[in-house]
Amino acid sequence: MRNDVPxxxxxxxxVRNESRDAYYELYRHYYAYLSYIGLKKGFSTEVVKDxxxxxxxxxxxKRRSLQHxxxxxxxxxxxxxxxxxxxxxxxxxxxxxxxxALQGEYxxxxxxxxxxxxxDKESRERLAALVNRHLNYLPRQQxxxxxxxxxxxxxxxxIASANRLSxxxxxxxxxxxxxxxRTSIPASxxxxxxxxxxxxxxxxx
Amino acid sequence: MLHQNDEELLADESFINYCLxxxxxxxxxxxxxxxxxxxxxxxxxxxxxxxxLAGKGLQNIELxxxxxxxxxxxxxxxxxxxxxxxxxxxxxxxxxxxAAAACFLLIAATTTYxxxxxxxxxxxxxxxxxxxxxxxKSLVLSDGTKVILNADSKLSIxxxxxxxxxxxxxxGEAFFDVAHNASKPxxxxxxxxxxxxxxxxxxxxxxxxxxxxxxxLIRGSVELSLKKEKKTVMLRPNEKYVLREIRPGVALAEESxxxxxxxxEGLLPVKIDKVDTSIVEVSWxxxxxxxxxxxxxxxVKKLERWYGVSIIVDDDxxxxxxxxxxxxxxxxxxxxxxxxxxxxxxxxxxxxxxxISK
Numbered sequence: 001m002r003n004d005v006p007x008x009x010x011x012x013x014x015v016r017n018e019s020r021d022a023y024y025e026l027y028r029h030y031y032a033y034l035s036y037i038g039l040k041k042g043f044s045t046e047v048v049k050d051x052x053x054x055x056x057x058x059x060x061x062k063r064r065s066l067q068h069x070x071x072x073x074x075x076x077x078x079x080x081x082x083x084x085x086x087x088x089x090x091x092x093x094x095x096x097x098x099x100x101a102l103q104g105e106y107x108x109x110x111x112x113x114x115x116x117x118x119x120d121k122e123s124r125e126r127l128a129a130l131v132n133r134h135l136n137y138l139p140r141q142q143x144x145x146x147x148x149x150x151x152x153x154x155x156x157x158x159i160a161s162a163n164r165l166s167x168x169x170x171x172x173x174x175x176x177x178x179x180x181x182r183t184s185i186p187a188s189x190x191x192x193x194x195x196x197x198x199x200x201x202x203x204x205x
Numbered sequence: 206m207l208h209q210n211d212e213e214l215l216a217d218e219s220f221i222n223y224c225l226x227x228x229x230x231x232x233x234x235x236x237x238x239x240x241x242x243x244x245x246x247x248x249x250x251x252x253x254x255x256x257x258l259a260g261k262g263l264q265n266i267e268l269x270x271x272x273x274x275x276x277x278x279x280x281x282x283x284x285x286x287x288x289x290x291x292x293x294x295x296x297x298x299x300x301x302x303x304a305a306a307a308c309f310l311l312i313a314a315t316t317t318y319x320x321x322x323x324x325x326x327x328x329x330x331x332x333x334x335x336x337x338x339x340x341x342k343s344l345v346l347s348d349g350t351k352v353i354l355n356a357d358s359k360l361s362i363x364x365x366x367x368x369x370x371x372x373x374x375x376x377g378e379a380f381f382d383v384a385h386n387a388s389k390p391x392x393x394x395x396x397x398x399x400x401x402x403x404x405x406x407x408x409x410x411x412x413x414x415x416x417x418x419x420x421x422l423i424r425g426s427v428e429l430s431l432k433k434e435k436k437t438v439m440l441r442p443n444e445k446y447v448l449r450e451i452r453p454g455v456a457l458a459e460e461s462x463x464x465x466x467x468x469x470e471g472l473l474p475v476k477i478d479k480v481d482t483s484i485v486e487v488s489w490x491x492x493x494x495x496x497x498x499x500x501x502x503x504x505v506k507k508l509e510r511w512y513g514v515s516i517i518v519d520d521d522x523x524x525x526x527x528x529x530x531x532x533x534x535x536x537x538x539x540x541x542x543x544x545x546x547x548x549x550x551x552x553x554x555x556x557x558x559x560x561i562s563k
Contacts, residue, residue: 024272031268046557053275060279124258131255132262147267150260153225155218164556175212181255182211 011072018063026072027056034080036152039162043084045144048162051084127185134184138177145173214252224256284332333361336377339513341489346373349384350391353490356510357412377412380490397448399430412506421445421475421486443475445486488531494540495531504528504544505561512537514554519562522550 007029013022031052038048055076059066069075135143141163148159149170156174160167214220222228223235239246334354336342342354348367354360358377366372371391383391383402391402397418420429422440429438429446438446449470476485476497488495494511496504505516514537526548532540537559541552552561 027272027275028268031271032264035267044556049271053271053278056275057278057282061282127254128258128262131258132265135259135262135266143263143266146259147263149221150224150256151264151267153221153227156216171216175215178211178215178252178255178259181259185255 007073011069015063015066015069023056023060023063026059026076030076032152034076035148036154037077037080038084039148039152039154040158041084042158042161044164045148045162047084051080055080055083130185131181134181142173142177145170146177149174211252214249221256224253225260281333281335333359335359337513338510346371348386348389351382351384353380355379355489356513378489380487397432398446399432401428401430412510417503418448419445419486421484438472440472443484445473445475447471447473485531491533493531493533496528498527498529500527508537508540514557514559516559516561519560521563522561 007026010022010025010029013019014026034052034055035048038051039045043051058079135146138146145159145163148154148162149156154162156167156170159165160170163170165173219228219231220235222231226232235249239249242249334342334344334352336354336356336358338357340356344352344354344360346352346362346366348371350371352360355378358375358379360377360379361374363372363374367389369389371386371389372394373392374394376395381391381393381402393400393402395418398420400420420427420440422442422444427440429440430436431438431448440446447470485495485497489511494507496507499507501518501522505518508514509516528544528547530543532543538554541559541561544550550561550563552559
């Protein structure tokens, strides 16, 4: 997670002013984190995605009655944790004291924030556009697996169980998708960018 | 130690950790590898760059898709609140409904989204309720009419509902407990028939993707207007009217195998569960999935909606039997193994997809 200050600010904006922007900002902020927690717990991709949206739909519907929440981060985490274990129907009062086991177990997740040391801005954007165009064509399940590997950083075993697949299938999917991505991008485009970047990377590491 | 190809690199969790800057030790180890192997460094770094960009791009795609889904759900919920106050599903729905002094109406019906009624331009239905497969919803409309919406269904409320008349449009299956009001008739529009409530209880069934459309009356009286046939039919309690979409070769093939007519058309009695004497057509409102002399294809379709799964039946599975039985709160695995008793088959479940083979 990133730091807590903007989150509290977003939360206040959301419950006091019913700001939709602040609400979606919270969503963007928590989506990967909650996915990570749910998948790590062994729930399926589908259940995790649905529960995140159930929780946020509930938050939107109850936004006027959430003003008493002082620790939105703990509230959200506890709420999500309960919903995914017990199914929806959240109790009206949720403890804001986060379960210690939960805190310890999943405190480690940090969203990747590597952009600043990856190529220069212009090259990065050019390459990202190429990559994104390709990603949009991936079938849903392949995309989810790649997301769980390359963004959430889950292990192959965890991804296999979340998608009810064998570890081998997950390996093959990741590799095949990456191969396609590589071949769809002109080798020269990558190589020229990388060589420059690799040198910088080594100097500053 | 040094991996030569992409496949080995990607399979190595420590390499991914290095890419995502997830683990201090792995990061140092890989930086060392890159330094010590200048000839393969470019290749490793190229893959690392792609992993990072792909991860970031996928996060954006996931967020975009999921936020769009959430946005649609918010929109639906807000529209619903505007015209009716949803209530949460209760286990005692049926008892509450019986207690209510209103007339009961049970409908399973299908409509096309834009239907034309009595020659007017297509009515625009701005508020609607939608259920996903395996989901049920209970609602109370603004006139006090209670509705239970079965899985994979859509109920749209006509604008001006309750002002002069009460019109709704249904695609799927729903149970109506209509609040009595003789001056404002309650009409359910569907693709093949319209159902007008005259102070009675009845049941209509017709999903767009099915070939059977039926209306069964539980109590009271309803009037059906059959669109293609251009005629009206009055139903008496415990009667139903079955319409069949002619799709040559589909259901008929099944009948020729069984040597029995699996579906009759026209005016028929409702089906009674031999075990608990309940009415099969309305059993879903009590969380019971029931089959009464139904062919395999129809059983499969019901299971798909009920459990929110997709079922693929291999061609070599002969749809020979007619199935009768009811299940309450049982997993799909339980139901399938009960069906296996009647006619052996094997199935494989992966995610939400079930494949049935010989």
